[in-house]
Amino acid sequence: xxxxxxxxxxxxxxxxxxxxxxxxxxxxxxxxxxxxxxxxxxxxxxxxxxxxxxxxxxxxxxxxxxxxxxxxxxxxxxxxxxxxxxxxxxxxxxxxxxxxxxxxxxxxxxxxxxxxxxxxxxxxxxxxxxxxxxxxxxxxxxxxxxxxxxxxxxxxxxxxxxxxxxxxxxxxxxxxxxxxxxxxxxxxxxxxxxxxxxxxxxxxxxxxxxxxxxxxxxxxxxxxxxxxxxxxxxxxxxxxxxxxxxxxxxxxxxxxxxxxxxxxxxxxxxxxxxxxxxxxxxx
Amino acid sequence: xxxxxxxxxxxxxxxxxxxxxxxxxxxxxxxxxxxxxxxxxxxxxxxxxxxxxxxxxxxxxxxxxxxxxxxxxxxxxxxxxxxxxxxxxxxxxxxxxxxxxxxxxxxxxxxxxxxxxxxxxxxxxxxxxxxxxxxxxxxxxxxxxxxxxxxxxxxxxxxxxxxxxxxxxxxxxxxxxxxxxxxxxxxxxxxxxxxxxxxxxxxxxxxxxxxxxxxxxxxxxxxxxxxxxxxxxxxxxxxxxxxxxxxxxxxxxxxxxxxxxxxxxxxxxxxxxxxxxxxxxxxxxxxxxxxxxxxxxxxxxxxxxxxxxxxxxxxxxxxxxxxxxxxxxx
Numbered sequence: 001x002x003x004x005x006x007x008x009x010x011x012x013x014x015x016x017x018x019x020x021x022x023x024x025x026x027x028x029x030x031x032x033x034x035x036x037x038x039x040x041x042x043x044x045x046x047x048x049x050x051x052x053x054x055x056x057x058x059x060x061x062x063x064x065x066x067x068x069x070x071x072x073x074x075x076x077x078x079x080x081x082x083x084x085x086x087x088x089x090x091x092x093x094x095x096x097x098x099x100x101x102x103x104x105x106x107x108x109x110x111x112x113x114x115x116x117x118x119x120x121x122x123x124x125x126x127x128x129x130x131x132x133x134x135x136x137x138x139x140x141x142x143x144x145x146x147x148x149x150x151x152x153x154x155x156x157x158x159x160x161x162x163x164x165x166x167x168x169x170x171x172x173x174x175x176x177x178x179x180x181x182x183x184x185x186x187x188x189x190x191x192x193x194x195x196x197x198x199x200x201x202x203x204x205x206x207x208x209x210x211x212x213x214x215x216x217x218x219x220x221x222x223x224x225x226x227x228x229x230x231x232x233x234x235x236x237x238x239x240x241x242x243x244x245x246x247x248x249x250x251x252x253x254x255x256x257x258x259x260x261x262x263x264x265x266x267x268x269x270x271x272x273x274x275x276x277x278x279x280x281x282x283x
Numbered sequence: 284x285x286x287x288x289x290x291x292x293x294x295x296x297x298x299x300x301x302x303x304x305x306x307x308x309x310x311x312x313x314x315x316x317x318x319x320x321x322x323x324x325x326x327x328x329x330x331x332x333x334x335x336x337x338x339x340x341x342x343x344x345x346x347x348x349x350x351x352x353x354x355x356x357x358x359x360x361x362x363x364x365x366x367x368x369x370x371x372x373x374x375x376x377x378x379x380x381x382x383x384x385x386x387x388x389x390x391x392x393x394x395x396x397x398x399x400x401x402x403x404x405x406x407x408x409x410x411x412x413x414x415x416x417x418x419x420x421x422x423x424x425x426x427x428x429x430x431x432x433x434x435x436x437x438x439x440x441x442x443x444x445x446x447x448x449x450x451x452x453x454x455x456x457x458x459x460x461x462x463x464x465x466x467x468x469x470x471x472x473x474x475x476x477x478x479x480x481x482x483x484x485x486x487x488x489x490x491x492x493x494x495x496x497x498x499x500x501x502x503x504x505x506x507x508x509x510x511x512x513x514x515x516x517x518x519x520x521x522x523x524x525x526x527x528x529x530x531x532x533x534x535x536x537x538x539x540x541x542x543x544x545x546x547x548x549x550x551x552x553x554x555x556x557x558x559x560x561x562x563x564x565x566x567x568x569x570x571x572x573x574x575x576x577x578x579x580x581x582x583x584x585x586x587x588x589x590x591x592x593x594x595x596x597x598x599x600x601x602x603x604x605x606x607x608x609x610x611x612x613x
Binding site for chain 2: 010013016017020021023024025027028030031034042043044054094097098099100101102105106108109110113115116117118119120122123124125126128129130131132133134135150151153154157158161185186187203210214215217218221222232233234236237246250251252254255258259261262266267270273274277278280281
């Protein structure tokens with residue numbers, strides 16, 4: 001194809017790419033360095049002569065130890081995990097059913113319903129959190145994990161439905177018809193033939209939904225109040241800052257540990273995640 | 284399933300019986316229910332419709348009602364008409380928040396789109412370690428915003444900022460002849476700087492989404508087109524402008540719509556980075572609605588403030604739907 005000169009490749013490719021990599025990853029590196037840096041080194045003026053803030057020669061695990069032993073952080077991790085898993089599961093079931101119905105079945109108002117679900121996909125939680133807090137209180141769900149398990153699907157279900165609907169449309173109808181000729185009911189054909197074929201789509205939707213629920217903040221902030229019920233993002237914001245004082249070592253340790261589970265899930269399923277991400281914006 | 288086969292297996296072959304045809308009316312009631320397309324559709328859609336109705340449609344209607352009353356925490360309100368909207372509109376903090384929301388959305392989207400496009404073009408080439416680079420580029424997007432924003436807040440710290448330290452070491456701040464500023468930069472302690480910082484952090488977080496989605500779009504473009512354009516003498520810039528960009532426009536539009544909605548309704552980033560400060564100068568509509576509705580407990584006024592987001596979101600969604608329709612029509 002087009003042959004490039006060497007210096008051009010450096011100027012227009014390697015250097016910009018390196019800058020992107022450094023810019024993207026530096027905050028994570030900084031999180032890590034801060035989390036293992038002793039307090040004495042953390043709070044030293046930026047003009048101090050012997051200051052070498054890019055690394056530390058005396059790494060310590062004190063912040064991590066304090067975080068795990070003296071705060072309810074492990075509890076928050078568990079809450080976040082539990083809520084994310086259950087709301088993802090609910091959303092997948094709803095999304096599978098609704099996506100199948102919209103992709104395959106003929107019924108009145110199918111088009112309108114599809115559009116309505118797509119529109120709810122675009123409703124941001126920040127538009128609704130005040131009235132929703134009132135509703136949660138009326139349902140006696142305030143300060144329970146169910147407040148989140150039932151509300152997270154509002155932004156996960158439309159996404160799962162949309163993604164899986166697209167996936168079902170790519171599966172040939174003939175497969176189902178074969179099963180029906182062999183005597184399966186519609187429901188049976190859906191569950192035993194179509195759903196197993198759709199496993200990659202289900203994984204994509206599930207991984208993406210899981211990261212979205214792990215990331216959610218405003219509902220968790222408004223609906224939960226006791227420290228031991230909180231999720232990681234809310235706990236870190238509201239419990240690790242005491243008064244006006246920021247304990248940066250502990251905060252960064254919390255940020256790091258709170259990111260690791262979701263980063264692990266992501267790293268095992270990068271391709272599925274990317275499919276979910278790019279599928280999430282395609283009609 | 285097999286009992287239905289047995290039921291009609293008198294003379295006809297099983298194949299014929301299993302196909303839905305008028306004779307199926309004689310089948311047992313349970314089967315009829317299972318075979319009805321409408322009933323099955325209704326049953327499959329019911330959980331979704333109930334869930335979305337209960338936690339999206341109902342709160343939306345209730346939000347409008349709340350916004351028309353003077354409800355506060357623990358006190359049922361009475362109808363006050365548009366008073367909340369008028370009060371918000373004349374409130375100087377609200378006006379600042381309203382302006383900030385547009386400034387924030389506009390600049391963050393422009394930066395995310397241009398940097399994301401650039402990164403996508405870089406990642407579309409072949410090089411060693413491409414998969415690893417691509418995977419790590421998405422990290423800011425998957426790590427919880429609140430947690431990564433804390434890292435940024437620490438990097439912008441007034442006393443211990445690593446960014447100020449770096450600029451100082453490079454001589455960009457200080458008393459050298461090439462210094463741009465004599466003192467350290469007031470990252471989060473000055474309203475204008477703070478909003479700019481928020482835009483930078485939002486760009487950092489959202490750019491990978493643009494890059495990866497645009498990259499997926501780029502990969503569907505036939506390389507022959509580029510080759511043909513190159514043979515016709517088109518340079519890199521011209522090839523981008525006349526080949527890549529027109530083909531990428533549809534996916535770009537969709538990504539921009541998604542990002543505009545997310546950015547316009549953003550809450551967590553500002554909540555952690557500045558908390559709306561200094562002196563309420565960096566509020567967005569969502570953070571100000573939270574401050575009024577949840578912190579001060581004025582539910583009616585808070586609901587009214589967040590409803591100010593609605594017209595813009597509605598317009599964006601409407602454009603998106605019209606565009607999708609046009610694509611389907613074509």
